[in-house]
Amino acid sequence: MTLIQEKTLGDKVRSDFPILHQEVNGHPLVYLDNAATSQKPQVVIDALRNYYEGYNSNVHRGVHTLSAKATDEYEAARQKVVKFVNAASYQEIIYTRNASEAVNLVAYSWGLNNIKAGDEIILSVMEHHSNLVPWQMLAQRTGAVLKFVELTETQTFDLEQFKSLISTQTKLVSVVHVSNVLGCINPVEDICKIAHENGAKVLIDACQSLPHMPVDVQAMDCDWLVGSGHKMCAPTGIGFLYGKLEILNAMSPFLGGGEMIDEVYLDRFTYGELPHKFEAGTPAIGEAIALGAAVDYLMGIGMDKIHAYEQEMTAYLFEKLKDIPELTIYGPKPQADGSGRAALASFTAGEIHANDLSTLLNDVGIAIRSGHHCTQPLHQYLNVNGSARVSFYFYNTREEVDVFVTQLKETIAFFNQMFS
Known part of the structure; x- marks a missing residue:
């Protein structure tokens, strides 16, 4: 007997956001730039x-x-x-x-x-x-x-x-x-x-x-x-x-x-x-x-529910990202349940420029942020010129995490081959 997996919060609310249902460069949009601005539900x-x-x-x-x-x-x-x-x-x-x-x-x-x-x-x-x-x-x-x-x-x-x-x-x-x-x-x-x-x-x-x-x-x-x-x-x-x-x-x-x-x-x-x-x-x-x-x-929806769901997404994201050795992720590590930090990750990948990462991910429909994120002094303190940032909201899904991580690995591998 096949078990029907219960829908997550992200699955339940995605239909409320018209902008999410489109293609960018021939690929389904994966919008992961929510710390910069969120998308708007139809009721708004x-x-x-x-x-x-x-x-x-x-x-x-x-x-x-x-x-x-x-x-x-x-x-x-x-x-x-x-x-x-x-x-x-x-x-x-x-x-x-x-x-x-x-x-x-x-x-x-x-x-x-x-x-x-x-x-x-x-x-x-x-x-x-x-x-x-x-x-x-x-x-x-x-x-x-x-x-x-x-x-x-x-x-x-x-x-x-x-x-x-x-x-x-x-x-x-x-x-x-x-x-x-x-x-x-x-x-x-x-x-x-x-x-x-x-x-x-x-x-x-x-x-x-x-x-x-x-x-x-x-x-x-x-x-x-x-x-x-x-x-x-x-x-x-x-x-x-x-x-x-x-x-x-x-x-x-x-x-x-x-x-x-x-x-x-x-x-x-x-x-x-x-x-x-x-x-x-x-x-x-x-x-x-x-x-x-x-x-x-x-x-x-309930802010408690949004926060709990985003903690789950954070735990899932960081579990996936730990398999990419080139990444340096800034900020504290989340607890096993995803608590202790927000649902975002700012990172560098060796010598690869953050803008290059963002550009190639955009080619396959994935929207992330790159640069100093209006925190130039922090980046100077961290001794990095800029970083890439992936940030989630309650309408994002685990499937989008999987797409992002897969494409990030392929993008890093592409640059590593170029540099070798």
Whole structure:
């Protein structure tokens, strides 16, 4: 009797994503570049289209039917994000264009008013440029000192070094939750606790964690957290900033203009209440509504289920990759069950350039990333010019892992023959 194998999560949801069902260069698409951006389910595409086809109108500024519906849907999406990260209030969620804008909002609105010469900002060597350059710019303007947490021998966040770096001069700690290169999951609750014990505020870059695992800002006790919609099944052009209510209330507006005001006179203005005082101008209305649809979709599956499935995929991937001796994989090794790191692997293959690997894999329909992944300082720290990166999401399957590993072996063998 033939046993019918139970469908995995990846098998069950693939039909929800129209883009996955195509050929690239005559081969079925194997999309493994999810750390750069995720694909969008039909319900998110429909939400964006429905806004523009059915009730396109500006929010908060009209009493007519279309404006009222747009406003209701726009603010309903904010409430969904509130629930998704377990914020205490809708006033703690600020819509931004992306996570980079959210970090800059904090740097300019809070940083310029609270950081002075000699104050310390602690980052890590694994930070994405979006969580590095704004603080470099702030330090240049204020005379603040940047300090960097390095890596342990297993290429994880060095918590003991962090404890030695932090001092009464530390005003801010800004670190990534999950590294987009190393795949390590940083101990953010411990980081927040230690920082607060020393009087410092904490910002968490959650772009690589929000799409893949449950995130609870109250349990984490961070002061700010930033997220990017396009990595979590939502459109590009929409992200958000979470901030504790009392901190956001004390911060001055980031941008001036319409929407963020209360009253305006020729010689002065008063700004509106949260969250609107940080949302100047016409926002990305359709994108925000579609972000709400993406949150509904993810929560409908369950972030626990997504995380558990991706751990299984991680274990399977690393079991397959260990048979390729040419590979150097960066970041910690996963546990036997795939826990302990994200579902991605950044690697080099001897003298083969990462771009060459990526190009030949693309020839057979496999999409991976190559380069420095917006982490040039980390690659300098690792003493590599660049790396190739394969990154998974819950719609990927074991069969795609098999295709990728088979083609990777053949690609490496091709280059080895060329070099010999």
